[in-house]
Amino acid sequence: MTSxxxxxxxxxxxxxxxxxxQDLWLRYVALGGTGxxxxxxxxxxxxxxxxTFQQDILAQALNEALEDSYRAYRVPLSSLPxxxxxxxxxxxxxxxxxxxGPPASPEQxxxxxxxxx
Amino acid sequence: xxxxxxxxDGAAPQPFEDPVLSPPVDLGAALNQMAGLVLSxxxxxxxxxxxxxxxxxxxxxxxxxxxxxxxxxxxxxRAASNAAAEQADALQYELDEGPCLTAWRTRQLVRIxxxxxxxxxxxxxxxxxxxGVRSVLSAPLLVGEESIGAMKVYCERPMNYxxxxxxxxxxxxxxxxxxxxxxxxxxxxxxxxxxLTEALASRDAIARATGVLIATSATGEQExxxxxxxxxxxxxxxxxxxxxxxxxxxxxxxxxx
Numbered sequence: 001m002t003s004x005x006x007x008x009x010x011x012x013x014x015x016x017x018x019x020x021x022q023d024l025w026l027r028y029v030a031l032g033g034t035g036x037x038x039x040x041x042x043x044x045x046x047x048x049x050x051x052t053f054q055q056d057i058l059a060q061a062l063n064e065a066l067e068d069s070y071r072a073y074r075v076p077l078s079s080l081p082x083x084x085x086x087x088x089x090x091x092x093x094x095x096x097x098x099x100x101g102p103p104a105s106p107e108q109x110x111x112x113x114x115x116x117x
Numbered sequence: 118x119x120x121x122x123x124x125x126d127g128a129a130p131q132p133f134e135d136p137v138l139s140p141p142v143d144l145g146a147a148l149n150q151m152a153g154l155v156l157s158x159x160x161x162x163x164x165x166x167x168x169x170x171x172x173x174x175x176x177x178x179x180x181x182x183x184x185x186x187x188x189x190x191x192x193x194x195r196a197a198s199n200a201a202a203e204q205a206d207a208l209q210y211e212l213d214e215g216p217c218l219t220a221w222r223t224r225q226l227v228r229i230x231x232x233x234x235x236x237x238x239x240x241x242x243x244x245x246x247x248x249g250v251r252s253v254l255s256a257p258l259l260v261g262e263e264s265i266g267a268m269k270v271y272c273e274r275p276m277n278y279x280x281x282x283x284x285x286x287x288x289x290x291x292x293x294x295x296x297x298x299x300x301x302x303x304x305x306x307x308x309x310x311x312x313l314t315e316a317l318a319s320r321d322a323i324a325r326a327t328g329v330l331i332a333t334s335a336t337g338e339q340e341x342x343x344x345x346x347x348x349x350x351x352x353x354x355x356x357x358x359x360x361x362x363x364x365x366x367x368x369x370x371x372x373x374x
Contacts, residue, residue, distance in 0.1 A: 030316035032323045053339045060346050064355050090352045094366045100334040
């Protein structure tokens with residue numbers, strides 16, 4: 001019964017975010033999910049298993065949908081101009097990620113992205 | 118698509134039945150106009166407005182016309198030709214009774230000759246006769262097995278509609294139902310196509326970011342996704358934004374050398 005818990009929480013989240021299985025599937029595909037709508041439907045109803053990685057993607061899709069529905073109710077403050085204040089932490093975070101450098105691998109790989117200008 | 122009429126331009130159609138009244142406008146031209154609309158890219162609202170205008174124009178003495186659409190979002194009127202038609206419809210939904218709801222439920226054409234004497238929908242009849250509606254004709258909109266609503270005309274005179282109007286309304290309702298079903302599925306297909314395009318763009322960005330992370334530190338796709346999801350949680354941004362920022366930053370670094 002405990003192994004069923006994540007699934008039930010996910011279906012509850014789907015209902016809470018007012019998503020149809022089709023809408024949820026679109027969000028899941030947008031995040032890189034590889035299952036089809038029937039896989040999701042079957043999993044959410046407890047009929048078929050879903051691999052852990054796909055469950056993670058599904059969970060993220062649900063969290064973003066919940067966040068969106070919550071955000072729709074937020075009230076803006078007059079003193080805070082809507083700007084890119086929030087972009088700064090993201091930029092720093094991304095720089096940190098890139099600064100981690102390649103993993104301790106024997107050979108140096110190619111740079112990840114080629115540019116042509 | 119069947120061609121509803123083959124009349125040469127400008128020629129008045131010869132009715133196949135002897136009509137009680139001659140049609141006020143060229144019905145063949147009207148049907149042609151609707152059939153053409155299916156092929157062009159018009160919005161649902163434009164299509165509905167055309168349907169009610171045609172209904173009002175092809176039934177003599179009509180005060181107002183509207184279409185009732187019934188779907189998973191509930192019952193509502195669209196493209197009402199005037200305020201009276203809109204009010205008369207609103208009363209049907211409010212009282213949950215009336216000729217259009219009956220036409221929709223029973224799939225039968227409904228005619229009221231006089232709202233002051235008709236006993237079938239007492240509350241609705243009383244309410245609309247106060248608005249000045251005396252006679253009503255309502256035809257169901259049928260697509261295959263499914264009833265998707267009703268189309269109706271209201272008149273301020275009693276005994277206004279006869280067998281000829283019933284015939285006209287049946288013809289128009291048949292076309293209107295096909296038209297509505299078509300425009301609704303076209304709108305639905307467009308919406309889905311737009312959503313899929315957006316989903317694929319997001320998916321591309323995430324796949325590129327996953328590649329960047331695998332090239333730098335992640336041990337696999339799953340770990341790369343977990344890293345992106347963690348960054349999303351820490352920064353309060355969706356994974357798609359994090360992925361785009363990551364790819365942009367990687368490109369900028371490479372450009373600097």
